[in-house]
């Protein structure tokens with residue numbers, strides 16, 4: 052016992068004095084992270100993250116035989132911080148301003164792209180990375196001229212100037228831009244933009260095969276007219292690369308650069324599904340993000356000099372299950388289906404509801420217009436229930452009682468049937484979570500503001 056204590060003290064002294072160099076853990080690389088993979092879940096607030104992680108735990112999903120999402124494992128292995136995203140003069144932000152503030156470190160205003168609140172173009176993290184000799188890329192499953200990707204590469208005072216943004220993307224110093232949005236490169240004043248892009252050294256690709264064939268150089272991938280398909284619908288688009296596939300290719304190409312790379316990856320349609328108050332499709336977008344995160348995190352674990360940061364630009368929708376007291380008609384309706392209620396009238400929402408949410412892959416946003424295209428006499432409540440059930444991947448009793456609701460009513464009926472409440476159909480001011488893994492991760496702990504991010508990355512990269 053005594054010998055062990057003395058040995059322990061000796062070992063402690065040796066390592067403290069630096070005499071134990073051979074056995075001491077390797078010091079953190081003094082020159083910082085070489086690569087950054089920054090994954091932004093657009094609209095992904097703690098509500099959506101929590102619903103996804105808990106849903107994976109409580110549901111039998113073939114993707115998750117151990118009932119644990121990569122997100123949960125990643126959070127457990129990483130450093131988590133919380134941050135605000137208020138703008139120069141507003142509490143709530145949009146995607147353009149948020150991405151601008153994250154990229155430039157300066158306060159901006161809603162709808163500005165790469166400009167501060169004084170409408171001055173500000174150099175951002177990616178432009179600095181290019182100066183430092185790093186390869187730079189942006190990947191999104193939205194369209195590349197959309198607010199988030201644009202704010203990392205372009206500078207305008209309105210996110211609506213999508214054709215101008217497309218021209219700036221072509222002129223940017225990025226090596227790789229992948230996503231949807233062909234129309235902004237081929238229509239109106241940009242009819243010749245792809246020709247210009249090729250002259251500037253861009254290889255332009257339009258499908259998964261063409262992307263796979265690119266082995267080096269600059270690549271502009273435009274895989275859809277506008278946004279790329281929702282993840283739950285991807286089976287219908289075998290020629291379209293997934294977010295994970297685009298990210299994989301981006302890392303393969305950018306990591307050829309000796310000085311490393313900075314890659315921004317946006318999972319853009321979490322936000323879109325949350326705006327529509329459709330929990331199931333938003334959870335499928337979370338699966339999309341989770342698979343992309345798994346790839347990025349594996350790369351970081353294998354390379355040891357890559358910082359992976361996962362965060363959101365803002366929160367959208369704020370979905371939660373909530374308990375409610377049911378009226379007599381609904382108590383009868385529920386208990387007739389064998390659903391457990393507490394205290395006679397309280398529905399605390401039982402576990403199988405998560406399975407119903409995850410079974411719902413396809414958006415009612417697309418189903419409802421199809422229903423309205425049917426001949427008038429076929430537009431019955433029964434038919435709507437049947438079409439909705441196809442999107443739900445099973446039966447969810449909407450209790451239509453022979454009435455055909457409008458689209459908003461259909462969404463409300465669906466959420467009522469699932470025990471879900473939403474704070475808003477828009478963005479919230481809610482605090483966000485940022486999760487960092489790799490060299491420099493410790494600086495992403497604590498409470499901060501999204502304008503602090505640029506400096507944190509610069510420190511992690513030892514600039």
Ligand SMILES: [Zn+2]
Pocket residue numbers: 093094145146147199322364365
């Ligand atoms: Zn957004």
